[in-house]
Amino acid sequence: xxxxxxxxxxxxxxxxxxxxxGGVSASFPRGALTSIIGPNGAGKSTYFxxxxxxxxxxxxxxxxxxxxxxxxxxxxxxxxxIAKSFQITTVFPQITTLENVRIAVQxxxxxxxxxxxxxxxxxxxxxAGALLNTVGLWDRRERIAGTLAHGEQRALExxxxxxxxxxxxxxxxxxxxMSPEETRSMMDLIVKxxxxxxxxxxxxxxxxxxxxxxxxxxxxxxxxxxxxxxDEIRRDETVKRVYLGQREH
Amino acid sequence: xxxPNFVATCKRHRVVLSIAFLIVFPLLMPFKAIAVNxxxxxxxxxxxxxxxxxxxxxxxxxxxxxxxxAYACGIAIVHFGAPWWAxxxxxxxxxxxxxxxxxxxxxxxxxxxxxxxxxxxxxxVYFLAYQATAWTGGENGLRGVELSRIAAFGHSINFVxxxxxxxxxxxxVALALFILSRILxxxxxxxLEAVRENEARARAxxxxxxxxxxMAFVISGGxxxxxxxxxxLHLSIVPIETLYYQTSGLVVMMALLGGMGTFFxxxxxxxxxxxxxxxxxxxxxHWQLFVGAAFVACVLFFPRGIWGTLLMGRxx
Numbered sequence: 001x002x003x004x005x006x007x008x009x010x011x012x013x014x015x016x017x018x019x020x021x022g023g024v025s026a027s028f029p030r031g032a033l034t035s036i037i038g039p040n041g042a043g044k045s046t047y048f049x050x051x052x053x054x055x056x057x058x059x060x061x062x063x064x065x066x067x068x069x070x071x072x073x074x075x076x077x078x079x080x081x082i083a084k085s086f087q088i089t090t091v092f093p094q095i096t097t098l099e100n101v102r103i104a105v106q107x108x109x110x111x112x113x114x115x116x117x118x119x120x121x122x123x124x125x126x127x128a129g130a131l132l133n134t135v136g137l138w139d140r141r142e143r144i145a146g147t148l149a150h151g152e153q154r155a156l157e158x159x160x161x162x163x164x165x166x167x168x169x170x171x172x173x174x175x176x177x178m179s180p181e182e183t184r185s186m187m188d189l190i191v192k193x194x195x196x197x198x199x200x201x202x203x204x205x206x207x208x209x210x211x212x213x214x215x216x217x218x219x220x221x222x223x224x225x226x227x228x229x230x231d232e233i234r235r236d237e238t239v240k241r242v243y244l245g246q247r248e249h
Numbered sequence: 250x251x252x253p254n255f256v257a258t259c260k261r262h263r264v265v266l267s268i269a270f271l272i273v274f275p276l277l278m279p280f281k282a283i284a285v286n287x288x289x290x291x292x293x294x295x296x297x298x299x300x301x302x303x304x305x306x307x308x309x310x311x312x313x314x315x316x317x318x319a320y321a322c323g324i325a326i327v328h329f330g331a332p333w334w335a336x337x338x339x340x341x342x343x344x345x346x347x348x349x350x351x352x353x354x355x356x357x358x359x360x361x362x363x364x365x366x367x368x369x370x371x372x373x374v375y376f377l378a379y380q381a382t383a384w385t386g387g388e389n390g391l392r393g394v395e396l397s398r399i400a401a402f403g404h405s406i407n408f409v410x411x412x413x414x415x416x417x418x419x420x421x422v423a424l425a426l427f428i429l430s431r432i433l434x435x436x437x438x439x440x441l442e443a444v445r446e447n448e449a450r451a452r453a454x455x456x457x458x459x460x461x462x463x464m465a466f467v468i469s470g471g472x473x474x475x476x477x478x479x480x481x482l483h484l485s486i487v488p489i490e491t492l493y494y495q496t497s498g499l500v501v502m503m504a505l506l507g508g509m510g511t512f513f514x515x516x517x518x519x520x521x522x523x524x525x526x527x528x529x530x531x532x533x534x535h536w537q538l539f540v541g542a543a544f545v546a547c548v549l550f551f552p553r554g555i556w557g558t559l560l561m562g563r564x565x
Contacts, residue, residue, distance in 0.1 A: 078453065110437075164455060
């Protein structure tokens with residue numbers, strides 16, 4: 001049996017009377033790049049929001065490294081070792097790129113210190129600089145984050161997610177709204193990151209993730225439709241019917 | 250607007266410049282009492298701006314924090330015969346205590362709801378003070394916070410002399426400014442910016458947004474409480490209007506007038522507001538018309554406020 005980093009046991013989510021997700025049980029092996037795919041409205045984002053702690057499930061259980069983390073407050077996730085990037089770009093827009101990452105790094109060290117000058121914590125700036133290097137934004141460090149190009153902001157967000165040294169990185173449609181070149185460099189970055197930690201990726205465009213994923217989860221109408229290696233998914237008849245039959249755009 | 254190298258020089262020597270300014274300031278004012286008022290309201294506006302400009306939460310209940318400081322100081326001196334410094338300490342702690350109470354309930358909300366909840370709770374404090382006449386003097390205000398001489402470092406200082414009084418107040422304001430600038434430059438200051446800029450991301454980074462807001466509100470209460478305590482000593486009375494919602498509105502106007510996005514902006518706003526009030530009221534009773542017009546003009550044409558607009562050259 002392989003080492004499982006994250007497991008969901010029949011997690012479901014209702015919004016009022018609407019059942020957005022109906023009890024999904026799945027395991028995510030450590031060290032693997034798993035992609036969650038599915039057509040629009042399949043419940044991918046809901047599932048992502050449940051495992052990333054944006055909101056608590058209506059039913060079921062989420063287990064991270066053998067520990068039940070169901071309903072844990074969002075701000076504890078970084079400490080647990082789980083980090084995420086949002087579907088909608090989410091940075092601190094009026095602060096410099098470097099300070100964005102520095103604030104993210106600081107979260108592990110100091111949250112309520114009101115007296116020590118931040119300038120004295122040089123090691124945080126150093127770590128932040130190294131992270132900007134990883135995502136290829138070192139040249140942009142003095143720029144105000146809100147003025148960066150869309151693709152750059154998404155990369156910045158990943159640098160901020162990496163600041164907590166997560167063992168599990170969750171990415172929600174990281175290439176949404178990107179140009180083809182931006183998409184390509186983002187996919188390269190994801191492959192690089194996946195070499196060092198477990199990555200779970202939510203993606204709408206199946207083609208994009210087929211080549212890089214170790215495993216795939218296919219959601220449809222809020223249910224888990226299929227799971228397996230890219231080859232198994234490609235051969236799966238039900239998946240073909242509901243997903244591959246559709247025209248890609 | 251200002252030449253950048255001039256601004257850079259000023260920035261490097263900002264501590265010396267600020268102290269020098271505080272020393273000569275009363276000599277530039279038409280009357281010394283205005284200088285004291287400007288310092289007190291300036292401090293109040295700075296404390297308010299920690300929530301508004303730095304954290305991005307508009308409170309409409311800061312009169313309660315200011316008033317709590319004034320009443321705590323006044324009650325300590327009038328009812329318990331406390332020394333003047335204990336009154337100031339009590340005022341600061343009083344502001345923090347009321348802030349903790351109001352904050353515990355209000356920080357759950359945001360935007361217009363936060364403004365409304367703080368307004369409602371501060372009105373509760375107002376009516377409590379209005380009813381508790383034995384302690385607060387009710388609608389007559391708390392009288393008799395009189396100090397003619399104060400003892401400090403083995404000296405007896407004449408607190409009636411306006412200039413001396415100014416320098417005593419200036420000492421505490423300078424101390425508060427120093428503490429506030431340390432807070433803003435600290436890691437916690439960075440968290441405040443992060444929460445203002447993007448709550449969801451701050452949370453994902455691992456910051457407890459609610460705890461951060463609560464702490465900021467209590468710290469804000471400390472500064473506003475200190476301002477209130479100084480006000481009580483300055484006026485020798487705590488008028489019930491200190492707690493009234495107009496005081497909350499006043500501090501919002503001051504912060505906007507001066508510029509909520511800058512450190513000294515609220516201070517400048519308080520100065521301009523009070524000067525206009527005092528000078529215009531010398532020749533017309535309708536001074537509010539002119540102050541109001543200046544405020545509207547400022548909001549419409551200089552959204553960064555007076556100080557923020559002056560500093561714009563630096564940002565370029």
